Amino acid sequence: MQKTHDHKALWLVAPALLLVAFTAVIPLMTVVNYSVQDTFGNNQFFWVGAEWYREILRSDRFHAAFLRQIAFSATILAIEIPLGLAIALSMPKKGLGVSVCLVLMALPLLIPWNVVGTIWQIFARVDIGLLGHTLNGLGIDFNYTQNAGAAWATLIIMDVWHWTSLVVLLCYAGLVAIPPAYYQAARIDGASRWAVFRYIELPKMSRVLLIAVLLRFMDSFMIYTEPFVVTGGGPGNATTFLSVDLVKMAIGQFDLGPAAAMSVIYFLIVILVSWAFYTIMTREDFEPSGGAR
Amino acid sequence: MAQIDLKNIAHSYAAAPSSEDDFALKKLDVSWQDGGAYALLGPSGCGKTTLLNIISGLLHPTQGAVLFDGADITPKPPEARNIAQVFQFPVIYDTMTVYQNLAFPLQNRKVPKRQIDVRVRRLADMLELSKYLSRKARDLSADEKQKISLGRGLIREDVAAILFDEPLTVIDPQLKWSLRSQLKRLHAEFNHTMIYVTHDQTEALTFADQVIVMSEGEIVQTASPQELFERPAHTFVGRFIGSPGMNVLPCAIDNTNVILAGHAINIGRNVTLPSDAERIELGVRPEFVKISTDENALPATVEAIEDAGRYRIARLRLHDLQLAVILPDGAALPSGTTGVIFDTENTHIYADGHLVERRA
Numbered sequence: 001m002q003k004t005h006d007h008k009a010l011w012l013v014a015p016a017l018l019l020v021a022f023t024a025v026i027p028l029m030t031v032v033n034y035s036v037q038d039t040f041g042n043n044q045f046f047w048v049g050a051e052w053y054r055e056i057l058r059s060d061r062f063h064a065a066f067l068r069q070i071a072f073s074a075t076i077l078a079i080e081i082p083l084g085l086a087i088a089l090s091m092p093k094k095g096l097g098v099s100v101c102l103v104l105m106a107l108p109l110l111i112p113w114n115v116v117g118t119i120w121q122i123f124a125r126v127d128i129g130l131l132g133h134t135l136n137g138l139g140i141d142f143n144y145t146q147n148a149g150a151a152w153a154t155l156i157i158m159d160v161w162h163w164t165s166l167v168v169l170l171c172y173a174g175l176v177a178i179p180p181a182y183y184q185a186a187r188i189d190g191a192s193r194w195a196v197f198r199y200i201e202l203p204k205m206s207r208v209l210l211i212a213v214l215l216r217f218m219d220s221f222m223i224y225t226e227p228f229v230v231t232g233g234g235p236g237n238a239t240t241f242l243s244v245d246l247v248k249m250a251i252g253q254f255d256l257g258p259a260a261a262m263s264v265i266y267f268l269i270v271i272l273v274s275w276a277f278y279t280i281m282t283r284e285d286f287e288p289s290g291g292a293r
Numbered sequence: 294m295a296q297i298d299l300k301n302i303a304h305s306y307a308a309a310p311s312s313e314d315d316f317a318l319k320k321l322d323v324s325w326q327d328g329g330a331y332a333l334l335g336p337s338g339c340g341k342t343t344l345l346n347i348i349s350g351l352l353h354p355t356q357g358a359v360l361f362d363g364a365d366i367t368p369k370p371p372e373a374r375n376i377a378q379v380f381q382f383p384v385i386y387d388t389m390t391v392y393q394n395l396a397f398p399l400q401n402r403k404v405p406k407r408q409i410d411v412r413v414r415r416l417a418d419m420l421e422l423s424k425y426l427s428r429k430a431r432d433l434s435a436d437e438k439q440k441i442s443l444g445r446g447l448i449r450e451d452v453a454a455i456l457f458d459e460p461l462t463v464i465d466p467q468l469k470w471s472l473r474s475q476l477k478r479l480h481a482e483f484n485h486t487m488i489y490v491t492h493d494q495t496e497a498l499t500f501a502d503q504v505i506v507m508s509e510g511e512i513v514q515t516a517s518p519q520e521l522f523e524r525p526a527h528t529f530v531g532r533f534i535g536s537p538g539m540n541v542l543p544c545a546i547d548n549t550n551v552i553l554a555g556h557a558i559n560i561g562r563n564v565t566l567p568s569d570a571e572r573i574e575l576g577v578r579p580e581f582v583k584i585s586t587d588e589n590a591l592p593a594t595v596e597a598i599e600d601a602g603r604y605r606i607a608r609l610r611l612h613d614l615q616l617a618v619i620l621p622d623g624a625a626l627p628s629g630t631t632g633v634i635f636d637t638e639n640t641h642i643y644a645d646g647h648l649v650e651r652r653a
Binding site for chain 1: 334346350351370371372377378380381382384386387389397398401402410442445
């Protein structure tokens with residue numbers, strides 16, 4: 001085959017490249033620029049090298065926020081992925097039920113983040129919230145402004161309520177794309193319900209599940225609005241996740257250098273973990289043909 | 294293995310069928326002998342897959358009963374019917390190896406491991422899959438995947454019947470021939486009852502001992518390939534089978550003579566038409582028409598000659614009727630005005646589409 005060696009294709013990519021440069025690459029580079037300098041105002045900057053990085057990586061405050069963040073993402077993934085799968089599997093495949101279920105599922109996704117936060121902030125309040133008031137009426141000590149456990153529970157339930165639908169919709173799309181012949185063949189082959197799930201549905205859904213896991217991980221790892229609205233990072237620092245901490249540092253304390261260094265580290269972590277998920281979940285595809293001998 | 298009888302089977306996909314037209318499958322009775330090789334042949338949408346799915350239990354018929362060896366199994370689901378089915382497109386379990394795919398139906402039925410191993414290796418040998426046994430099934434080509442599907446259909450020795458739903462559609466033409474002869478060989482070896490659905494006449498005629506031709510939810514004829522060719526029971530069968538199909542020409546009957554396009558032909562026998570017959574037609578296969586300049590030949594004009602590779606087809610015009618004739622090898626190409634002679638033994642009369650039986 002003859003390959004063409006002119007560079008016309010470059011012109012086709014150029015507009016997108018330009019857009020990405022202005023929206024992502026250049027702002028990111030500004031952050032990188034801040035992260036290696038210090039300033040005492042007056043728009044004067046001094047080169048400090050990797051100083052801020054060292055400081056952030058050694059700071060207990062960052063470690064604590066990072067651990068909280070990992071714990072939060074792990075918890076919501078552990079709940080939302082199996083729950084979403086289970087709901088998708090039990091949704092009807094045809095008839096009027098399909099549209100009803102889809103609309104119900106899509107509803108939480110249509111609500112803006114800060115509104116979701118406000119809904120739950122009020123819902124869980126001890127004085128007027130339906131949930132908070134009822135729980136306390138039942139004798140359960142539930143107060144997310146004072147109790148770290150209650151704050152975590154509120155945020156996790158809120159996230160599950162808000163985002164499980166996304167997993168459901170993705171899984172459902174994967175499920176309905178399976179040709180009926182697969183189910184028919186499984187019945188003829190005498191496969192159990194579990195075998196149908198394990199050998200037909202799960203493999204056919206692996207791609208959408210990967211997307212669901214990646215989206216939910218990245219999103220939850222960067223969660224800001226909801227904890228900011230509901231708990232403000234408290235009580236104490238109990239729900240101060242990475243982005244909440246970052247905003248406190250950058251805008252609250254106006255420590256531009258350390259905040260920029262933290263942003264870069266944060267960014268690298270998200271990329272690294274996403275890559276790890278991707279590699280693990282698609283490792284079978286990378287297996288050379290006939291490798292499993 | 295078993296004899297399968299369908300009694301009074303009809304099926305409609307509508308929830309409340311009100312008229313005959315709502316039925317995808319109109320009332321039919323069929324018997325499949327133990328160990329027979331059958332083909333269900335018909336155009337798309339004629340109900341052959343519906344019929345197959347009723348036998349396997351994937352569909353519950355609107356009415357009628359399915360009997361295996363005389364026992365009514367109509368309410369039983371497919372897994373309880375002891376039947377194997379191969380689908381049009383390859384169905385493989387992606388995450389399993391070829392070996393695991395083939396063993397799957399046996400494992401689900403708790404067959405001892407050693408027995409499974411013997412059976413899988415033997416079948417893989419026959420289907421030329423042995424070298425792939427430890428490969429992941431999804432890494433194989435479409436042809437090989439369909440072989441795995443076929444293999445899963447053939448793996449169980451004790452099945453009442455193996456049903457094939459156009460299994461060679463996705464297979465390369467060269468491989469089709471070899472797979473079809475493999476299937477015939479497997480049939481001879483294991484003696485399973487096999488029912489093969491297809492819209493491809495070559496496939497049906499080469500595979501089956503008995504071909505069931507279907508049209509619009511009805512069985513038009515059940516016969517051996519030879520009989521389908523020589524004595525089509527219905528003009529539909531005549532047209533559908535053969536390449537090109539049978540010439541079906543409107544005609545009239547006058548005592549012993551057939552009046553065709555204003556000419557009388559003696560077909561050498563009397564025909565008695567049903568009294569209410571409205572449409573009388575003469576059917577003759579292109580193979581049984583000869584070009585002739587004999588004086589009692591019917592005058593015809595050559596319109597075109599087509600080369601079909603192995604033989605040539607002359608398209609003729611007989612007054613206002615179209616006629617196809619297959620030319621014998623090496624025959625001079627006819628042109629202009631010439632004549633045709635029908636082989637009277639193989640010329641049939643149809644009343645309203647149905648063959649009028651000859652009388653002695």
